[in-house]
Amino acid sequence: MLRFVRSCGRLTLGTLREMGRMGIFLGTTLVDIFRPPLQGGQLVRRIYFIGSRSLLLIVFTGAFTGMVVALQGYIALRRFGGEEALGPMVGLSLIRELGPVLSALMITARAGSALTAELGIMRITEQIDALEVMALNPIKYLVVPIFLAACITFPLLNSVFVTVGIYGGYIVGVELLGGSSGAYFTQMSSAADSSDIWMGVYKSLSFGVIVAWVSCFKGFYAAHGAEGVSHATTQSVVMCAVLILVWDYFIGSVLV
């Protein structure tokens, strides 16, 4: 019994300590964002890594997500004779929900894990210590560009995901299943307004912060050799995915 209580206490303290360290890490990073100079070269490199190199994956998954939503939506709506609502259904679900969430999950899998591994390897090979010895701020030099790049690329990739998804839905709902081409886009543009688009932007922006935060934190404090980096990378991907889904519910409740 005593052992159980002790292990519960140790787990609670460990979790609280980790949350505190994550909070301090985020706070330090946010302060360092506003400290000149901006690492322009690093920022461009990170935008290319997170953004450009995720583009094909986002196009591919966006297209098939739109196609699946259109296929299942068409089957469901036909039962009620509401096929003309396919456009709004595909559009709104992609703009408000599926676009931000799925694009963030895809970027986490492709770029977030790689960022954790990269920073983790830099930590265990003492490259981060080397920056400190050179009197350079490793958070400013390594983490801030990743944060800014994520804030820029996540909304852009989300918009690509949504656009491709809408056209994917069009191919299935209109070209393959014979829905009305005019109704698909007309109904969609009358159902969706700017608040829906802004919701998608806010969500993808906040997911960008979450992915950059968790990926960088886990990599930055990785320890215990190759196994430690592997452990940090796994933890980073799992935590990003869980936080994206949890935060999606809360921000969705606030912005509804």
Added chain:
Amino acid sequence: MIRLVNVCKSFGSQQVLSGLNLDIPDRAVYVVVGVSGAGKSCLLKHLIGLMRPDSGQVWIDDIEITSLGRRALNRVRNRFGMLFQGGALFDSMSVYDNVAFPLREKTRKSEAEIRDKVHERLFQVGLAGVDAKFPSELSGGMRKRAALARSLVSDPEILLFDEPTTGLDPIRVNAIHRLILDLHQMLDFTAVIVSHEIPAVFSLATHIAMLHGGVIVESGSPSALQASDNPIVRQFMSGQLEGPIDVY
């Protein structure tokens, strides 16, 4: 002058430094020896503020660094260079960019001035002509020398070496030691070297100290340490399994 006063450091229940005192004079080649896991790298990281002691003081001349904020600590760090055990070269950069990195990030030198300085340092460490290679394309010895060139490029007053010859064959060990001595004579820095290369370090050091059990158990000139009758020092020097040092 570098001075450590009663420095204690523990990780969890493991006490690594327990009241360590050490004085390192200017322009010395000060070698700290000790068994693996004795806390030598930990000691070195305290000198440059990469670790903070649980208690005690670390003085660099008249500045006590353990209580300094980031900005003040960075001013002190600008006087240091450090050669890490594995080199710690940035693997995404070429050798040239690695060596040029501190100058590009911390000085306003023109690219032509940086090029001259980088080539001078690479020549001094015997790596002329490898500018475009990446760290992964270099041998262990070349990586150490490239890292040494990077740590020297800012003309530090104090250079820390964390086991600079680990993993190298005896010929390269001697070559690195000769290089450190030549550079020390040429550039006149204070060198603090953590090593367990016995007896090779005796020809390198002006002062030598042995770290064991979290404290300096013996210090002095290399000849004094070799003549020491301290059983811990004697066992370490001879490499015998029996003695006061618990091997397992």
